[in-house]
Amino acid sequence: MLKELDPLLHSQLRLGVMSLLMGAESAEFTFLKEKTNATAGNLSVQLDKLSEAGYITIEKTFRGKKPLTRCRITRKGIKAFEEYVQALKGYIK
Amino acid sequence: MLKELDPLLHSQLRLGVMSLLMGAESAEFTFLKEKTNATAGNLSVQLDKLSEAGYITIEKTFRGKKPLTRCRITRKGIKAFEEYVQALKGYIK
DNA sequence: ACTTTTTGGTTCATAATATAAACTTATTTA
DNA sequence: TAAATAAGTTTATATTATGAACCAAAAAGT
Numbered sequence: 001m002l003k004e005l006d007p008l009l010h011s012q013l014r015l016g017v018m019s020l021l022m023g024a025e026s027a028e029f030t031f032l033k034e035k036t037n038a039t040a041g042n043l044s045v046q047l048d049k050l051s052e053a054g055y056i057t058i059e060k061t062f063r064g065k066k067p068l069t070r071c072r073i074t075r076k077g078i079k080a081f082e083e084y085v086q087a088l089k090g091y092i093k
Numbered sequence: 094m095l096k097e098l099d100p101l102l103h104s105q106l107r108l109g110v111m112s113l114l115m116g117a118e119s120a121e122f123t124f125l126k127e128k129t130n131a132t133a134g135n136l137s138v139q140l141d142k143l144s145e146a147g148y149i150t151i152e153k154t155f156r157g158k159k160p161l162t163r164c165r166i167t168r169k170g171i172k173a174f175e176e177y178v179q180a181l182k183g184y185i186k
Numbered sequence: 187a188c189t190t191t192t193t194g195g196t197t198c199a200t201a202a203t204a205t206a207a208a209c210t211t212a213t214t215t216a
Numbered sequence: 217t218a219a220a221t222a223a224g225t226t227t228a229t230a231t232t233a234t235g236a237a238c239c240a241a242a243a244a245g246t
Binding site for chain 4: 189191199206215
Binding site for chain 1: 222223224225227
C-alpha cells in the first residue's frame with residue numbers, strides 16, 4: 001500500500017535543499033539559492049519551515065561585516081529524508 | 094543541477110494514481126479511491142487534472158445501472174511519469 | 187410500497203501552501 | 217554622496233489541495 005509522503009519534504013524547493021544538505025557538511029544561504037534557483041524570499045521561508053520542524057539548523061553570523069547564514073541537516077532531518085525516500089520508492093516502483 | 098519536477102506529478106495523490114496506472118492496463122474510480130485512500134471529491138478533481146493534461150483518459154460508462162469510471166494512462170502520461178522519475182532521482186541521490 | 191442507506195460520483199467553498207514583490211540594513215562602487 | 221549590490225526577511229497574493237455538501241440512482245429495511 002502507498003505510504004504517506006512527509007509533506008514537509010514533498011516540496012520541490014525544500015527537497016532540493018535537503019538533498020543538497022545531505023551531501024555536504026553545511027551550506028550557505030547563497031549557495032543554496034544558486035543551486036536551487038530559488039528567489040531569496042522563497043528560500044528564506046522554506047528554510048524557516050525546515051528549521052521549525054527540526055530538520056535543519058540555521059546559524060546566523062557574519063563574514064566580515066556581511067550577514068552569513070549557514071545551514072546544516074540534523075539527525076532528525078537525515079532520518080526524515082531517508083524515510084521519505086523509502087516511501088517514495090513505493091510510488092516510483 | 095537539480096531539474097524541475099513536473100508539478101502535475103509532484104502531488105501525492107496524482108502521483109499515486111499515476112503509479113497505479115503504470116502498473117495496470119486500466120483502473121476503476123473505486124479501485125483508485127481504495128488504493129490511494131483519497132476522498133471521492135479529491136480523487137475526482139485530481140483525475141480531471143491528469144485528464145486535462147492528457148496524462149490519462151477517463152471513460153464513463155455503466156455497469157448494469159451504476160456509473161462506472163475507468164482510467165487509463167496515455168503514452169504522454171507514461172513519458173511524463175518516466176521523466177519525473179528521472180528528475181526525482183537527481184534529488185534522492 | 188415507501189423511506190432509509192449505500193453507491194458512485196461532482197461541485198464548490200475553504201484551508202493550506204508556495205511564491206515573489208516589496209522592504210530592510212548595511213556595503214561597495216562610481 | 218548618490219547609486220547599485222549583497223544578503224536576507226516580511227507580507228501580500230496566487231496556486232493548489234482537500235473535503236463537506238450535494239445529486240441521482242439503486243439496494244436494503246420495515
